[in-house]
Amino acid sequence: MTISFDLAENSVLAQEHYNRIAREQMRPIARDADTHEHELPESWVEWYWLHGRDNVGDVNAPSDGFIQVCIQAEELCWGDAGLYLRTPTAALGGSAVAAAGTQEQRERFLTPFRGSGHPIWGAMAITEAEAGSDAAAIQTTAERDGDDYVINGQKIFCTAGEGASQVEGGFVVVWATVDKSAGRGGIKSFVVPAGTPGMELVGLEKKLGIRASDTATLRFENCRVPAANLLGSAEVKKRDSKTGDKGFKGAMATFDASRPIVAAMAVGVGRASLDFLLEELDRQGVSVRFDAPPSELTAIERDVIEMIGELQAARLLTWRAASMMNKGKPNNLEASMAKAKAGLAVTRITQKAVEILGPPAYSKKLMVEKWMRDAKINDIFEGTQQINQLIVARRILDYSSSMLR
Amino acid sequence: MIEFDPTEEQELVVETVRQFVENEVRPAARECDEACEVPRGLLDQAHELGLVANALPESVGGGGERNAVTQCLIAEELAWGDLAIALSIMSPSLTALPVADFGTEEQQQRVLPRFAGPNFTPGSIALVEPRFDSDPFRPKSTAKREGDEYVIDGAKCLVPWLDGDEQVLVFASEEGRAQGFLVDRNSEGLTAEAEQNLGVQALGSVELTLSGVRVSASDKLGGDAGVNMPALVARGRVGLAAMGVGVARAAYDLAREYAKEREAFGAKIASKQAIAFMLADMAIEIDAARLLTWEAAWGLDAGRDALRESTLAYQQVQRVALQVADGAVQVMGGHGYIRDYLPEMHLRNARGFAMFEALTLV
Numbered sequence: 055m056t057i058s059f060d061l062a063e064n065s066v067l068a069q070e071h072y073n074r075i076a077r078e079q080m081r082p083i084a085r086d087a088d089t090h091e092h093e094l095p096e097s098w099v100e101w102y103w104l105h106g107r108d109n110v111g112d113v114n115a116p117s118d119g120f121i122q123v124c125i126q127a128e129e130l131c132w133g134d135a136g137l138y139l140r141t142p143t144a145a146l147g148g149s150a151v152a153a154a155g156t157q158e159q160r161e162r163f164l165t166p167f168r169g170s171g172h173p174i175w176g177a178m179a180i181t182e183a184e185a186g187s188d189a190a191a192i193q194t195t196a197e198r199d200g201d202d203y204v205i206n207g208q209k210i211f212c213t214a215g216e217g218a219s220q221v222e223g224g225f226v227v228v229w230a231t232v233d234k235s236a237g238r239g240g241i242k243s244f245v246v247p248a249g250t251p252g253m254e255l256v257g258l259e260k261k262l263g264i265r266a267s268d269t270a271t272l273r274f275e276n277c278r279v280p281a282a283n284l285l286g287s288a289e290v291k292k293r294d295s296k297t298g299d300k301g302f303k304g305a306m307a308t309f310d311a312s313r314p315i316v317a318a319m320a321v322g323v324g325r326a327s328l329d330f331l332l333e334e335l336d337r338q339g340v341s342v343r344f345d346a347p348p349s350e351l352t353a354i355e356r357d358v359i360e361m362i363g364e365l366q367a368a369r370l371l372t373w374r375a376a377s378m379m380n381k382g383k384p385n386n387l388e389a390s391m392a393k394a395k396a397g398l399a400v401t402r403i404t405q406k407a408v409e410i411l412g413p414p415a416y417s418k419k420l421m422v423e424k425w426m427r428d429a430k431i432n433d434i435f436e437g438t439q440q441i442n443q444l445i446v447a448r449r450i451l452d453y454s455s456s457m458l459r
Numbered sequence: 460m461i462e463f464d465p466t467e468e469q470e471l472v473v474e475t476v477r478q479f480v481e482n483e484v485r486p487a488a489r490e491c492d493e494a495c496e497v498p499r500g501l502l503d504q505a506h507e508l509g510l511v512a513n514a515l516p517e518s519v520g521g522g523g524e525r526n527a528v529t530q531c532l533i534a535e536e537l538a539w540g541d542l543a544i545a546l547s548i549m550s551p552s553l554t555a556l557p558v559a560d561f562g563t564e565e566q567q568q569r570v571l572p573r574f575a576g577p578n579f580t581p582g583s584i585a586l587v588e589p590r591f592d593s594d595p596f597r598p599k600s601t602a603k604r605e606g607d608e609y610v611i612d613g614a615k616c617l618v619p620w621l622d623g624d625e626q627v628l629v630f631a632s633e634e635g636r637a638q639g640f641l642v643d644r645n646s647e648g649l650t651a652e653a654e655q656n657l658g659v660q661a662l663g664s665v666e667l668t669l670s671g672v673r674v675s676a677s678d679k680l681g682g683d684a685g686v687n688m689p690a691l692v693a694r695g696r697v698g699l700a701a702m703g704v705g706v707a708r709a710a711y712d713l714a715r716e717y718a719k720e721r722e723a724f725g726a727k728i729a730s731k732q733a734i735a736f737m738l739a740d741m742a743i744e745i746d747a748a749r750l751l752t753w754e755a756a757w758g759l760d761a762g763r764d765a766l767r768e769s770t771l772a773y774q775q776v777q778r779v780a781l782q783v784a785d786g787a788v789q790v791m792g793g794h795g796y797i798r799d800y801l802p803e804m805h806l807r808n809a810r811g812f813a814m815f816e817a818l819t820l821v
């Protein structure tokens with residue numbers, strides 16, 4: 055092993071491959087998809103389902119592993135973050151099934167995503183009106199009834215929730231408590247297949263950005279799923295039990311895998327903005343010098359050098375968190391570091407780009423204003439900036455969640 | 460493939476340096492700062508680790524293991540101990556590495572062996588100028604060719620000046636291009652005045668005045684080809700970036716430990732988010748800065764002109780080192796402000812990264 059920043063050949067291929075997709079399939083319809091919120095971007099969905107799922111490069115060649123997944127997210131979000139979230143994949147729901155599911159569950163729920171039928175979606179529903187950051191406070195219940203669980207409650211802000219709940223073949227992973235008295239220990243996740251009676255699409259959010267993404271409110275009324283759809287162990291560990299959090303912690307552990315991806319998404323949006331800014335400055339005859347003394351740098355040069363540095367810092371933290379997954383090393387700290395850094399850095403970069411480019415960038419004729427709107431979500435979902443700071447702080451201080459809340 | 464883990468060999472080097480730093484450097488840091496001096500014995504001891512000599516070519520008695528990433532790992536560890544002591548220990552690099560990189564064969568044979576020898580020989584580089592618009596690529600100091608000689612005029616500052624060597628590598632503009640010159644310390648027309656600075660007080664740096672200083676044409680670094688300044692500056696920035704990461708880490712460590720001990724309003728201050736989040740941000744920024752530094756160093760090792768990467772890393776580190784050191788003072792409150800504790804020193808040292816510019820450490 056030796057420190058290296060050389061991408062594997064497959065990663066370079068992936069970069070080129072997904073960048074071409076971003077340029078040819080996403081960018082041309084990005085503005086339109088943003089304007090027509092709540093409409094299915096059919097051309098993207100169909101194209102991806104037919105052509106986008108192929109492997110890139112030689113699957114047996116040396117690979118950067120999970121870093122390549124981050125590269126894919128970065129490139130596609132450079133194309134369009136809203137469309138990326140609307141892509142027919144198992145997404146976060148798939149990560150949960152892959153992480154906590156049995157072999158049988160993985161086959162049953164994930165195989166259709168590789169199949170030849172119509173496009174389908176997966177989603178993850180944790181958040182409720184009264185439980186966001188504090189995911190352990192969820193009120194949705196799942197009651198055992200014979201061979202089934204019966205789910206009751208309402209979920210909000212469920213990404214891809216329309217597709218996943220409505221289009222047959224997809225599914226929503228729903229977090230619910232089987233025993234409120236057990237606190238976190240009672241929280242379990244269930245795979246609810248699309249079209250299950252009792253799961254109702256109540257509505258879609260109107261948002262600041264990523265408007266091509268369907269953010270759904272889902273109501274569960276006596277929604278019945280087989281007990282075989284429960285992910286992980288059914289056993290409820292009581293609050294006072296030493297290992298009481300295992301199930302909940304296991305569920306939270308999917309975030310260690312998904313946070314680097316969200317960080318990579320952020321980097322993609324940030325890069326879209328920064329690339330455009332650099333091209334535009336170049337077109338205007340403004341160059342950014344790396345060999346000029348600070349006293350000679352213009353304010354714009356200073357800003358841009360800072361932006362490039364921040365973006366690369368975020369990308370490297372992201373890749374490091376991903377690289378640890380390749381090795382099976384715990385990356386809870388590093389995943390949150392990447393997410394916190396990327397979420398904030400990219401929020402600032404995209405806002406700064408609008409400032410530097412001035413009135414034209416404030417106009418919807420350019421995409422810069424859109425990237426600023428799209429970027430902000432990365433500092434909110436999958437753990438807000440503050441929640442990721444909390445996780446980092448607990449790790450570095452060696453504090454439990456009760457010592458630092 | 461992308462890889463974030465050092466080699467086993469590098470880990471061993473880091474471990475050795477860390478032990479040395481813990482046993483010898485850290486305990487001496489405050490005293491050195493107050494005395495504005497690093498004891499010679501400490502430098503001799505460090506020299507036995509061969510940290511610089513290992514990186515010099517075998518042809519002059521060195522270890523032939525030049526690797527920018529390794530030097531960065533060493534630089535961070537040393538600076539985590541103390542910046543002024545770290546710069547003193549690594550000072551042979553300041554003359555030796557540019558000569559190794561750009562010197563003619565004759566210059567290498569003449570200059571390098573003493574840095575690879577059994578005794579500690581400090582090096583010295585004079586690049587920075589005492590003005591707000593100091594620019595390594597376009598020094599205001601000048602060198603004019605006169606027959607077989609160069610005549611150098613100008614002023615330099617932040618020049619490390621440890622006893623034990625008789626040369627300094629001075630940079631001046633020759634026909635608008637920066638070039639290096641090996642100048643005898645006791646040359647006529649050269650005066651060195653001890654500096655008193657905000658930080659790195661133990662470095663014993665000087666301000667140099669050169670008026671009509673004459674050197675032989677054979678003392679121009681690299682001969683007719685001269686110096687590849689972007690490459691030299693890139694190396695300078697990367698090494699300093701690594702040291703900046705070390706300083707930041709030192710300040711952060713102090714703040715974190717203190718926050719876990721100190722109580723206010725009936726609780727450890729680390730259990731308050733205002734403090735915990737500052738610490739979290741420090742940890743994130745330090746790791747980010749280190750990765751940028753490694754990427755730039757790796758680029759140098761891959762034979763690239765890493766000026767862009769090294770500048771990005773150095774820019775980030777300048778900000779991060781200062782922010783973390785300032786944060787450490789803040790976390791410790793009034794105790795951070797008094798000289799019984801080290802954060803105030805880290806804060807003074809960290810500000811220096813905005814001007815050190817290109818001390819060639821890797």
Ligand SMILES: Cc1cc2nc3c(=O)[nH]c(=O)nc-3n(C[C@H](O)[C@H](O)[C@H](O)COP(=O)(O)OP(=O)(O)OC[C@H]3O[C@@H](n4cnc5c(N)ncnc54)[C@H](O)[C@@H]3O)c2cc1C
Nearest residue numbers: 178179180181186187188211212213269435436438440459
């Ligand atoms: C577009 C979009 C898509 C989403 N997709 C999904 C999805 O697919 N599935 C899903 O389950 N959820 C999803 N979410 C929900 C998202 O994860 C939550 O919005 C987020 O976790 C924050 O929860 P909240 O909105 O309730 O804010 P709150 O938890 O009420 O937070 C409000 C503020 O308080 C801060 N805060 C909260 N707790 C603390 C603390 N302990 N210390 C310091 N500060 C704190 C937060 O950082 C924030 O600034 C989505 C949200 C959006 C907007």
